Amino acid sequence: xxxxxxxxxxxxxxxxxxxxxxxxxxxxxxxxxxxxxxxxxxxxxxxxxxxxxxxxxxxxxxxxxxxxxxxxxxxxxxxxxxxxxxxxxxxxxxxxxxxxxxxxxxxxxxxxxxxx
Amino acid sequence: xxxxxxxxxxxxxxxxxxxxxxxxxxxxxxxxxxxxxxxxxxxxxxxxxxxxxxxxxxxxxxxxxxxxxxxxxxxxxxxxxxxxxxxxxxxxxxxxxxxxxxxxxxxxxxxxx
Numbered sequence: 001x002x003x004x005x006x007x008x009x010x011x012x013x014x015x016x017x018x019x020x021x022x023x024x025x026x027x028x029x030x031x032x033x034x035x036x037x038x039x040x041x042x043x044x045x046x047x048x049x050x051x052x053x054x055x056x057x058x059x060x061x062x063x064x065x066x067x068x069x070x071x072x073x074x075x076x077x078x079x080x081x082x083x084x085x086x087x088x089x090x091x092x093x094x095x096x097x098x099x100x101x102x103x104x105x106x107x108x109x110x111x112x113x114x115x116x
Numbered sequence: 117x118x119x120x121x122x123x124x125x126x127x128x129x130x131x132x133x134x135x136x137x138x139x140x141x142x143x144x145x146x147x148x149x150x151x152x153x154x155x156x157x158x159x160x161x162x163x164x165x166x167x168x169x170x171x172x173x174x175x176x177x178x179x180x181x182x183x184x185x186x187x188x189x190x191x192x193x194x195x196x197x198x199x200x201x202x203x204x205x206x207x208x209x210x211x212x213x214x215x216x217x218x219x220x221x222x223x224x225x226x227x228x229x
């Protein structure tokens with residue numbers, strides 16, 4: 001399978017705990033994105049990497065959130081001191097990185113987080 | 117501020133008929149538009165896209181129409197099949213940006229026999 005993969009697919013945690021999600025993009029893609037989706041809404045942009053550089057973060061990404069993409073390959077998204085409002089589907093997408101950005105983003109299956 | 121709007125939360129269509137999904141946007145800087153389909157518990161799957169320099173793009177049963185003056189796009193699915201039952205998202209990208217997408221809230225399509 002050469003698509004975007006995410007791990008874990010589901011995570012249940014207690015409020016205040018830290019969680020970390022992993023995303024493996026399509027191998028030749030140099031752009032990687034994290035989105036969050038809540039019930040009844042479309043995905044909302046969180047952050048973006050071009051290779052290993054994190055180039056933009058949304059205002060949705062509070063100080064409790066941190067993302068990395070060491071060596072420009074897989075990426076991790078960590079949420080510290082989780083809150084019930086963090087419960088959502090966390091989606092990772094990757095793209096090949098064309099000039100102007102008119103390329104297709106391919107999404108992984110998502111990690112569904114439930115904070116109790 | 118929701119810049120991409122899908123005003124119909126749901127659509128029911130008979131198998132074999134045409135499904136028409138609508139999307140409106142407010143940002144005139146959008147230059148690339150995409151439609152994604154999403155099944156429950158899965159990530160969005162890319163369907164079709166259109167650049168702002170075009171007004172129509174076809175791929176098999178899927179056709180996307182863009183009306184820039186009205187800031188409106190639509191997705192036509194002909195003929196509709198039971199496997200098309202899913203949530204459809206419209207997404208848009210700003211000109212000269214690196215690819216950040218803004219999504220509508222989605223339209224749930226149900227194809228009935």
